[in-house]
Amino acid sequence: RDPGRAPAxxxxxxxELAAAPASWTIVDLxxxxxxxxxxIPAAHFVLASRFATDLARLPGEGPIVLVSADGAEAAFALADARAATKRELRVLSGGTRAWxxxxxALDTERQSWISTPDDVYKRPYEGTDNATAAMQAYIDWELQLVAQLANDSVSNFHVV
Incomplete structure (x- = not known):
């Protein structure tokens, strides 16, 4: 079986998803x-790595539809989702791209964060009001770090 394809x-x-009743819950991976x-409108953000705790926090009792960019990640995550919930599970073929x-249309306004969105690393200067100034401040700190370590009498770092 292809791990990127949902089982029959x-x-x-x-x-089918567009016509689905409101009792279906969409999970975006x-x-x-x-x-x-x-x-996809009404989709909830859930990390597959947190299915064990977060699928239980989803609203409703109807089927859950797993969605990912092209559908492959959702199909791959199906077995883990089945282990985490008794609800019926479906996978959107082709994912958000097919939608x-x-x-x-995609929804850009309403968001439902079931999982904490800590899945990507952000650089220290990302997400600030002035990314250029924050980035320069970080680079300046990095460049001065060697001198700070050389002058630190507590650490055992030897700058060569």
């Missing part, structure tokens, strides 16, 4: 910046 019966198409940029290719 678990895969659904864009049309994208990285947090991609989710924030745009996701937009079919002419459906």
């Amino acid at each position: 019966g678990a895969a659904i198409g864009v049309g 994208s990285r947090s910046p991609a989710y924030k940029t745009g996701h 937009t290719d079919a002419g459906h």
Whole structure:
């Protein structure tokens, strides 16, 4: 079996998801910046690594539809999701890309963070009001670090 393909019966198409009842819960497995940029309307952000705790925090009792950028990550995560919940699980074939290719819009306003969005590393200067000044301050600190270590009588670093 191809790990990037959902097993028969678990895969659904864009049309079926678009017509799905409100009792279905959509789980987006994208990285947090991609989710924030745009996701299928009403989708909740959940990290696959946190299925054991976070799937139980989802609203509703109906089926859960796993979605990822191209559907492969969602299909791969299906077994872990099945181990974490008794709810019916489905996977959107083609993922978010198939959703937009079919002419459906992404939601950029409403966000539901079930998992804490700590899945990506941000550089010290990212997310500041003035990234250029913050980046320069960080670089200046780095360049002065060698001199600070050379003058530190407590640390055992030897600068060569």
